[in-house]
Amino acid sequence: MKLLEYESKALLELYHIPLSKSGGVISSAGQLNSALKRAGCGPWVIKAQVLAGGRGKAGGVKIAKTMVEAKQVVKAMLGMELKTHQTGGRTLVVREVLVEHAAPIDREIYLAVTMDRGKGLPVLVGCGEGGVEIEELARTKPEKILREEVDPSEGLNPFQARRLCFSMGIPADQLSIFVRTAQSLARLFLEKDASVVEINPLVLSRGKLLALDAKIVLDDNALFRHPDFAKRSDHESSPLEREAKRVGISYIGLEGNIGCLVNGAGLAMGTMDSIKLAGGDPANFLDVGGGASAAQVESAFNILLRDKKVKAVLVNIFGGIMKCDTIAEGIIKAISSLKSETQKAKRKAGFSPIVVRLEGTHVQEGRDLLTRSGLPIIQAHSLSEAAEKAVQAAKQEG
Amino acid sequence: MSILVNKETRVVVQGITGSAGSFHAQQCLEYGTQVVAGVTPGKGGTSWKPGSGQGSQELPIFNTVSEAVRQTGADASLIFVPPPFAADAILEAADANLRIIVCITEGIPVLDRARVRQKLGVRGQGSGVRKEELSPRPSPLNPVLIGPNCPGIITPGQCKMGIMPGYIHKPGPVGVISRSGTLTYEAVWQLTQKGLGQSTVVGIGGDPIVGSSFVDLLELFEKDSVTQAVLMIGEIGGSSEEAAAEFFKKHMSKPLFSFIAGKTAPPGRRMGHAGAIVEGGAGTHEGKIKALKQNGVRVIENLSDIGATISSQLSHFHPTVTVN
Structure with a gap:
């Protein structure tokens, strides 16, 4: 954190x-005068409160010599969008500034x-x-x-x-x-x-x-x-990332269109690498973790399918702690409830193609469950096969 | 031969009454591992029964590891204790003079790990606390801690001390070490499908601080008579792959293959400079591949090619290995 x-x-x-004398943190220009008083005599420094280094170079730190100047700086800074070399390509909005005596x-x-x-x-x-x-x-x-x-x-x-x-x-x-x-x-x-x-x-x-x-x-x-x-x-996180964290899933949104659902950080990275090698682009990093439950897989699915960029989903699970039939149950439950939702909303046949590759503990039970479910799931037996099928599916959708 | 564990290894499971501990104790037993006892503080004197009725073996549960060792002659511990108590569980296992400690637990605070490392280090340096005569220890690790946040160790056909699916492995000449869990299963499965078995497979764990490093285990594999080649599965971050590459060049005669995950991983949203300053240039995918290649390690770029690459190169360099 x-x-x-x-x-x-x-x-x-x-x-x-x-520390230098502080006037505290403020979120509106109206709070400025009392903050300046608390910080003592000028000049003052006004600092955007965002989670990124390189803030100064991006205009998030300004010196003010007079109260009038301070007011102008604060008005300009609150609501400003900051992008620095440490924000990983994302834009941060300044909601609070810190006022201090400029030592x-x-x-x-x-x-x-x-x-x-x-x-x-x-x-x-x-x-x-x-x-x-x-x-x-x-x-x-x-x-x-x-x-x-x-x-x-x-x-x-x-x-x-x-x-x-x-x-x-x-x-x-x-x-x-x-x-x-x-x-x-x-x-x-x-x-x-x-x-x-x-x-x-x-x-x-x-x-x-x-x-x-x-x-x-x-x-x-x-x-x-x-x-x-x-x-x-x-x-720091986006709403989807916060939702993922709440249910105990590591999720990082990316730019591509193939949603990934993988167990284990290493395999998740390897799966993303394979998608890239097959000519596609991952929409996210998602690791459901070692001990995830069927419910967690279901929430992971809901996060993936809420991402509008996603044109195809690649599920790659190698079951150790997490058994393949558990995964299969989660997948079936998630897709079924999504299916009924889309039917209720009378939307057109509703969601991205899903490629599933299962291997590991209880793999046969897992594969059988998926086959018997009658849901439109594309099964694959090797990772390269799964990556190719997902890339192909995304191209057809796109 | 193999490294670390074999059919003689006697395992105590710490946290056997939890759901993960119970499930995997049963899986290890079914694989043929000599699981001899469980430890759950407060449940000593009771017994543990496998969940779904497969097999009839019941195990005694003890309150402390030292009591379990005294009663059953266990020499290794497999830990499933939850994160807040896991560091203490490792220290308890070390205090009971266990030779091998495998900690599966994910999410242990990094400072707890630093404290454990410091204590085990001090104990290992011949301080006289240990009774060396009880069981000879593989040098230089003392005791050997694997993990935390790892899948464990398996010597195929002999001993599974971890959470990996047993059936994907088979006995053979390739030693495997990895920082990842499921990525290791993927690689092992590819080897097995190519007819290449494994001597021992060790998941060293994905945490910033782990008990045994790549270098520690490369040293053991180099000495092991069964192992003819080693596969090292690394990932971005840290510098253990770079250290392994240097060790390989200086001290190893057996071929070393390596796959590094994370080529397409986005740069982390980091904050501050301290990490970058301490790690220097190490940790990137590019940097690791360069270090590996410079030192003569055979780099496999595509995850799906691991089995095929090793089986073709191994049959070429070691004609004695049978490849189906």
């Missing part, structure tokens, strides 16, 4: 990490905690040159990126924070505050089950350390330990 900047900063504040910046630093998959440990990452070009710097001068392992039970040791502080050339009078900040950041990461906690930039402002921007991503698998966040609404 990704947190917005102001939500991330609320967590940093909880951990006593120094003068002497120097920018990068500081983050994330999981190092190779080591299997959290790692504190620091760089004496922070800011928006940090990834470029990591590529061209990797030696400038400093790392300290974080013990997953004990946290970060003060000596590690000191080592980082001196290597990054932070003035000695800020040593104790830096050590506290780095240790707090690691503690936040561990206590809140984060997967990324990033301060970029951490700045020296008139000689003092301040966190100017923050990004926090929480581990979805650990939300059971954090009921407050589990209740929070998901800012």
